[in-house]
Amino acid sequence: MKIERPFVTWAGQEIEKCLQRNDHKQPWETADILDLRDKIKEEYYETIEAISELYTPSGVAHLQHELADLAAAAMMLSARIDEKMSKFRRGWMQCQ
Numbered sequence: 001m002k003i004e005r006p007f008v009t010w011a012g013q014e015i016e017k018c019l020q021r022n023d024h025k026q027p028w029e030t031a032d033i034l035d036l037r038d039k040i041k042e043e044y045y046e047t048i049e050a051i052s053e054l055y056t057p058s059g060v061a062h063l064q065h066e067l068a069d070l071a072a073a074a075m076m077l078s079a080r081i082d083e084k085m086s087k088f089r090r091g092w093m094q095c096q
Helices: 006-021 033-052 059-095
Strands: none
Touching: 006 059, 033 059
């Protein structure tokens, strides 16, 4: 699939940077879904706070950083849900 939107490429790179900054933490691939839900809440509130600081010297960079963190958390939760649903569907199909 060809990405024709430069902003999507940039956003993906920012999400990857966020993930790399946090590589030393518990792997998100094994994180509990409820913990990831809480991570999204935390990142959401940090993003709201960054919006209030938008017109400061570092405001735009800080907001973009927080938005990338929020997007990364959403991606993590989406991937974990997809994984769990795939396992559920495979198990359900075996019961048929």
